[in-house]
Amino acid sequence: xxxxxxxxxxxxxxxxxxxxxxxxxxxxxxxxxxxxxxxxxxxxxxxxxxxxxxxxxxxxxxxxxxxxxxxxxxxxxxxxxxxxxxxxxxxxxxxxxxxxxxxxxxxxxxxxx
Amino acid sequence: xxxxxxxxxxxxxxxxxxxxxxxxxxxxxxxxxxxxxxxxxxxxxxxxxxxxxxxxxxxxxxxxxxxxxxxxxxxxxxxxxxxxxxxxxxxxxxxxxxxxxxxxxxxxxxxxxxxx
Numbered sequence: 001x002x003x004x005x006x007x008x009x010x011x012x013x014x015x016x017x018x019x020x021x022x023x024x025x026x027x028x029x030x031x032x033x034x035x036x037x038x039x040x041x042x043x044x045x046x047x048x049x050x051x052x053x054x055x056x057x058x059x060x061x062x063x064x065x066x067x068x069x070x071x072x073x074x075x076x077x078x079x080x081x082x083x084x085x086x087x088x089x090x091x092x093x094x095x096x097x098x099x100x101x102x103x104x105x106x107x108x109x110x111x112x113x
Numbered sequence: 114x115x116x117x118x119x120x121x122x123x124x125x126x127x128x129x130x131x132x133x134x135x136x137x138x139x140x141x142x143x144x145x146x147x148x149x150x151x152x153x154x155x156x157x158x159x160x161x162x163x164x165x166x167x168x169x170x171x172x173x174x175x176x177x178x179x180x181x182x183x184x185x186x187x188x189x190x191x192x193x194x195x196x197x198x199x200x201x202x203x204x205x206x207x208x209x210x211x212x213x214x215x216x217x218x219x220x221x222x223x224x225x226x227x228x229x
Contacts, residue, residue: 004156033216042117042203042219043157056216090156092217102217104149104156 003027004093004105012111013081021076021108023091031055032074033102034066035090043090049074050096078110086112115140115206119220127228132176132191134223136204139185144206146187147217148178151201160202163187164209174198199227 003026013019025032031050035043045058049068063079072093078085088109094102120135138144145164149157161172168180178189187204201224205217 035217035219040222042205042221043217045216045218048216092157101159101162104158106154106156 004091004103006089006091006105006108008108009106010109010111012113015081015083015112017081018077018079019081019110021078021089021091021110023074023076023093023105025072025074025091025093026103029093029095029103030072031094031096032068032072033092033094034074034076035092036060036085037088037090037107038084039087046076055096081112083112086110115144115208115218117204117206117218117220119202119204119223121223122221123224123226125226125228126194128196129193132189132194132198132225134189134202134204134225136178136187136189136220137185138187138204138206140206140208142209143182145209146178146180147205147207148172148176148187148189149203149205149219151203151222153200157203160189194225194227196227196229199225201225 005024007022033048034046037043047057048055052068065077067075088107090107091105092102116139118137147162148160161170163170163180171177176191204220
């Protein structure tokens, strides 16, 4: 157990809908990163949040957005869902200013139909 | 830009045999290097990492990896495979000294199968 929890574990959405995924970071960690892992692929960095601000972004369109709250928990929002958004979404927490380990949650499996 | 190449999407070994999973990276500066393991329907668990210092790194579950700058490689090995090692393994890199432990670039993964 890493102490990083994600919810929900699975969900199914229809193309065009919007979805919100949630992540609670490990105690003491102030930074949250989100990754998309398509089937049979490695995780791809979406963005990172630190001090409630976006702190780096991968090659994802603006319809992927996020929030970080004062307690360091985070949300990933995806608007106008597309079939290709079907993937495992992973959250990782770490301590900014440190190059120590990032801890991953179990992920949320999103299926877009 | 950084990138990671994992040679072999599937590797099959017999129980008790040597495990060798290959990882090569491309980076403008020597990166930090990581190996993660993913079991079915699970998140990622760190096996080991290289940041600075000794180039041979020992991790959990008997795995180790050696950073070879001249070969831009960070291959993962285990002397004797166990059935419980069957999983997906990912090599990843990050930029050093930027506090970016969680801004990782991953390879496409290698699925390890262990047979009796």
